[in-house]
Structures are given as C-alpha cells and as structure tokens.
Amino acid sequence: MKIAFVGKGGSGKTTLSSLFIRHLAANEAPVVAVDADINQHLGAALGLTDDEAAALPAMGAHLPLIKEYLRGSNPRIASTDSMIKTTPPGAGSRLLRITEDNPVYAACARTLLLDGDSVRLMATGPFTEADLGVACYHSKVGAVELCLNHLVDGPDEYVVVDMTAGSDSFASGMFTRFDVTFLVAEPTRKGVSVYRQYKAYARDFGVALKVVGNKVQGPEDIEFLQDEVGDDLLVTFGHSDWVRAMEKGRPAGFELLEATNRLALQSLQDAAEDSYAARDWGRYTEQMVHFHLRNAESWGNAKTGVDLADQIDPGFVLHEALVSPRPAPRPAPQPA
Numbered sequence: 001m002k003i004a005f006v007g008k009g010g011s012g013k014t015t016l017s018s019l020f021i022r023h024l025a026a027n028e029a030p031v032v033a034v035d036a037d038i039n040q041h042l043g044a045a046l047g048l049t050d051d052e053a054a055a056l057p058a059m060g061a062h063l064p065l066i067k068e069y070l071r072g073s074n075p076r077i078a079s080t081d082s083m084i085k086t087t088p089p090g091a092g093s094r095l096l097r098i099t100e101d102n103p104v105y106a107a108c109a110r111t112l113l114l115d116g117d118s119v120r121l122m123a124t125g126p127f128t129e130a131d132l133g134v135a136c137y138h139s140k141v142g143a144v145e146l147c148l149n150h151l152v153d154g155p156d157e158y159v160v161v162d163m164t165a166g167s168d169s170f171a172s173g174m175f176t177r178f179d180v181t182f183l184v185a186e187p188t189r190k191g192v193s194v195y196r197q198y199k200a201y202a203r204d205f206g207v208a209l210k211v212v213g214n215k216v217q218g219p220e221d222i223e224f225l226q227d228e229v230g231d232d233l234l235v236t237f238g239h240s241d242w243v244r245a246m247e248k249g250r251p252a253g254f255e256l257l258e259a260t261n262r263l264a265l266q267s268l269q270d271a272a273e274d275s276y277a278a279r280d281w282g283r284y285t286e287q288m289v290h291f292h293l294r295n296a297e298s299w300g301n302a303k304t305g306v307d308l309a310d311q312i313d314p315g316f317v318l319h320e321a322l323v324s325p326r327p328a329p330r331p332a333p334q335p336a
Contacts, residue, residue: 001275004161005163005181006184013165017160021114023262032121037165043056067146084295148177152320172291181210199232211229212236212237
C-alpha cells in the first residue's frame with residue numbers, strides 16, 4: 001500500500017509518519033520510507049544522527065540511473081532524455097517491487113534498523129542554497145513520482161511518503177499515487193485550514209483522505225476537530241513522553257510507546273488495509289496518463305523536443321498481477 005502523510009508545517013506530520021513506519025516495522029511489514037518534504041527530517045525522526053541523515057543519497061542526484069533502469073526495453077521511450085517525472089510504464093518497462101533488490105534501491109535507499117526491525121529509507125535530497133532562484137522543489141520530488149508510477153505493491157507491503165508541508169503537494173500529480181492520505185491537523189483554525197484545501201483538491205480525483213488529529217489535549221479539542229472535519233476524522237494523538245524523548249535523541253524501546261498512541265497507530269494501519277480493498281488499478285493508470293499528458297503539453301514536449309503522448313501504451317494497465325517472482329537484477333555499485 002502507498003501511504004502519504006501531509007499537513008501544515010509544525011503539525012507533527014513527520015513525527016507521526018515516523019511512528020507509523022516504526023509501527024509497521026514492529027509488525028514485520030515490509031516498508032519503504034520516503035522523505036519527500038522540502039525540509040528533510042524523516043531520517044532524524046527515525047533515529048539517524050544529523051551527519052547520518054545528511055549522508056543519505058539524494059534521489060534527484062540519481063535520476064539518470066532511475067530513468068535508465070525503469071525505461072528497460074520499452075520501445076515507446078527512445079532514450080532517457082525523453083523521460084520526465086510523469087512518464088508512465090508500458091510493455092518492456094521495468095517495475096519496482098517493495099522487497100526486491102535492484103539498482104534503484106542500491107543507489108538511493110539505505111536500510112535502517114528500528115529496534116531490530118529493518119526498513120528502507122529514501123530521500124529526495126534537500127533544497128540547497130544553490131537551488132534558490134534557479135530550481136523548483138517539485139523537480140526534486142520528480143524522482144519519487146517516477147518511482148511511484150513504476151511501483152507494484154501488494155496488500156501487506158508499504159511505501160510511506162512524508163510529503164512536503166502545506167498544499168504544495170498538489171502542484172504535481174503525485175497526490176493521486178496513494179491508497180490513502182493521512183492529513184495531520186492540530187485542533188486550531190490554522191490546523192484545519194490545510195484540510196479544507198486538500199479536501200477540495202482530493203474530491204475531484206477520488207483521493208482517500210483521513211484526518212489524524214495531533215497535539216490533542218482533551219475532549220474539547222476532539223469536539224473541535226469533529227465539528228470541522230466530520231467523518232474524515234480517523235483518530236487523535238495526545239501528549240507522548242516517548243515522542244519527547246525521541247525528539248531529544250533518546251528514544252526508549254518502541255514497545256514502551258503509550259498504549260493509547262499504539263492503538264491509534266493500529267487504527268492507521270487498519271484504515272490503510274481497508275483502503276487497499278478499494279484500489280482501482282484502471283483508474284490509477286488513467287490518472288497517471290492524465291497528468292503525463294498535462295505535463296507534456298505544458299512543458300514536457302518543449303523541453304524534450306518530442307511528443308510525449310507517444311510514450312503512452314494504450315494496452316498497459318499497472319496491476320498487482322505484474323508482481324511475479326523473478327531473479328533480482330545485479331545491484332549497481334554503491335556510489336562513493
């Protein structure tokens with residue numbers, strides 16, 4: 001399942017996504033975690049030191065490798081120069097699977113041990129001073145969108161993406177790539193303002209949106225969120241001494257997380273599992289094509305010098321049935 005965490009800056013989005021990742025790993029679910037926020041904090045929330053987090057490979061820096069691998073033998077793609085972030089897979093394309101070894105993971109992912117349980121962590125890379133005035137952050141997350149377009153995942157596997165804060169996630173088609181989107185909201189007027197934006201955008205594309213209340217201190221906070229978001233409110237999180245210790249870099253064993261918060265995390269997993277039953281692979285592929293055509297017309301054709309509509313394979317539908325056992329490709333050498 002593909003899960004997104006969104007919300008305004010400071011809502012606790014990254015903290016809750018890291019708790020959910022830990023929860024899944026503790027339940028022995030295969031997990032690929034992706035930090036796609038403009039402020040890269042997921043690694044630190046998962047226990048990396050500042051130096052370790054800074055040393056994570058940037059997916060954007062490995063975009064040529066990602067394109068070359070995913071292109072495979074697809075005859076509709078003449079070269080990687082004509083691939084953009086929305087290029088859809090077709091016959092001959094290589095697809096990514098959660099648990100396999102492949103050159104993309106070898107170059108871009110690092111394995112973390114969380115209380116003895118392992119997860120793969122990938123990061124878009126930070127927005128640096130060199131990018132100011134000359135680059136758009138959404139070009140950074142293009143590698144993530146391209147990978148999600150080529151990913152086939154089963155019901156017991158998870159990709160968890162910590163998205164950029166605010167409504168910027170809707171500046172690309174990546175917001176349609178998820179089975180469920182968890183919007184983290186504080187019980188304040190500002191806290192629910194992003195929810196209203198997301199709700200309006202998501203409605204037109206059938207995006208499953210669930211609100212996760214955070215920093216809730218009592219019944220009045222819960223009542224406020226219920227009044228503001230109605231049935232979209234899934235669960236709430238209150239104060240956590242475990243999280244306070246984690247934010248100081250001194251986390252206890254994850255099994256010591258408060259029982260109420262562990263139950264809340266299970267509610268997130270239950271909602272994710274329920275959403276998978278409603279997955280429509282045909283619509284998923286159609287939306288992929290829709291945003292590819294929009295990007296092709298607005299900038300892609302001019303940038304690549306080719307008609308990117310020709311990349312669309314009309315007979316191809318991404319589907320779980322494509323997840324078939326096969327030998328793992330030889331990993332590319334680790335970058336120096």
